[in-house]
Amino acid sequence: VPNAEDELIRRIRRRVPSARGGGLHVGIGDDAAVIRPRQGNEWVLTCDQFLEGVHFLRDVYPPDAVGYKALARATSDIGAMGARPRFFLLSLCLPEKLAGSWLDGMANGMARAARQYGLTLAGGDTARSAPPNPCVGLDLTVLGETRIGRAVGRTGARSGDALFVSGTLGASQLGLELIRQGLSRKKRWRKLLQPHFYPKIATELGRWLAERQLVSAMMDISDGLSTDLYRLCAASRGGARIYEDRLPSVAVSSDLAAAGLDARSLALHGGEDYGLLFAVRKRHIPVIPKVFRGHRITRIGEIVAGSEVTVVARGKSSSLAPLGWDHFRKSN
């Protein structure tokens, strides 16, 4: 077919897993995808934008990081419900000049995330972005599958539940700050950018916790611990107390601290780590491991009565403001 849009879709398909099977009855190439659930299962569904100038800077991000991170961060919400990632749709808006090697690099990164998390591309949409300021935009819709009734929401935490997080807090934000301060191209800091470019999401941990019914509420930390803990508490109609010295904060070397980077602030408010935040009834606490397939698990506090979120540091308790990411906050 002599159609440039169809050709672009073929470029993506050659790289990203998109074969039928495993419940995908009709895939790319028709008006819509057709998926058949397994009996006794239900679908978990989310979408997530990854936009140039908003979520990433194209002159800083390697193309494969754009593809990897766009899919990983959307899939994170599926893991946070305790579901198994299955299929995804890609809406892609692209300047014409990026439809060649940049697109191939992006698709390679997306393919790596798809294989890592068990995802098949089932469909999507493409558009050429508009002048005068053509930007890349990706929107990922991800479907997961879970046994009926096993999906874990945010509403089930109760006073007395222990609060856990997985992974390191503030590692992605540290990478972002290095970019903002123009330090990202220095070789000595390059390794610190990896958690920002290629976040490792805890999908298998989420499934494991949900299948064993060990958690009363769970979500991923995408906008920062302070903001997301506030959301979990609001949904569960409770408050929380966390302990600053227990937080698995990112390590900040003395020269970066001198440049104004603060481990406490990064850990409390830094976004895009995509670790899991979850609440556990007292009787299940001993079952929670310290490490799960490379993801460190840390008990950081507990759910309390009321609606306040407080942080305890050096024996003093103070209110924790939700100062994580907020797209529509005036001062952003």
Added chain:
Amino acid sequence: VPNAEDELIRRIRRRVPSARGGGLHVGIGDDAAVIRPRQGNEWVLTCDQFLEGVHFLRDVYPPDAVGYKALARATSDIGAMGARPRFFLLSLCLPEKLAGSWLDGMANGMARAARQYGLTLAGGDTARSAPPNPCVGLDLTVLGETRIGRAVGRTGARSGDALFVSGTLGASQLGLELIRQGLSRKKRWRKLLQPHFYPKIATELGRWLAERQLVSAMMDISDGLSTDLYRLCAASRGGARIYEDRLPSVAVSSDLAAAGLDARSLALHGGEDYGLLFAVRKRHIPVIPKVFRGHRITRIGEIVAGSEVTVVARGKSSSLAPLGWDHFRKSN
């Protein structure tokens, strides 16, 4: 929760239907939506972008037309598979200054389409669009439901099948040409813009045809008859012959014809009508009605052997080039 993004989501929810029930087990407000299929049914899934400067001009489109059309055009793909529209996700990228009354108007139009086509908002994502040129972007993911095996793809047409279209061809493109020529604000032409702003999609016709198994292949005409017929033929590995004098072309008045508008060209290549294009085995032809719930149905030709698409006019047959919409064509 003192969070501007959460407040924006509440503004949308107050307008657009988003209640749980009917298979939606977890809706907006968690990491992801949870949906339970009815036994014996499967899901049909599509996504579609509607971007300022690419798909619409904000200074021309009423806000409610943006919301209405964005959802209607995405839902069109569900109807074209013969499925019943059920749920949708909205990814919204918005300049901050539009988060007030413009957003409300957009959401009202989207709500109207949702009610008209039986859709419930199940989730989404919001972002503030980036300076220096902040644009509105919407991406709609729509889920439909159908009985297992009843979804209609593009691959089943065979030589000898009759070809039908629903609706009028070129009506949306006529509206777009009026906008391009600066005529859209003149009162006498205003009515001609309605098919461009508020396309009526033929979802119920698609379901009716699919449930009765009357069609061998079906798709919606979104990029223009010439381009989409070419796609249907390629998917079904056949050719097609259509008759120019049978096309249900939009009426073009003499003064608009004098301004260079051509009914034939609009009908063959004009996009965004969202009528259905479908193939019917000979034995089912008598069952196809002339009108279905206000949608005119017209037999325009037939599937033939080979791979060529031809159009017959005044007894002469000529090859039909796919000159409809192509986002990545160099000359667009």
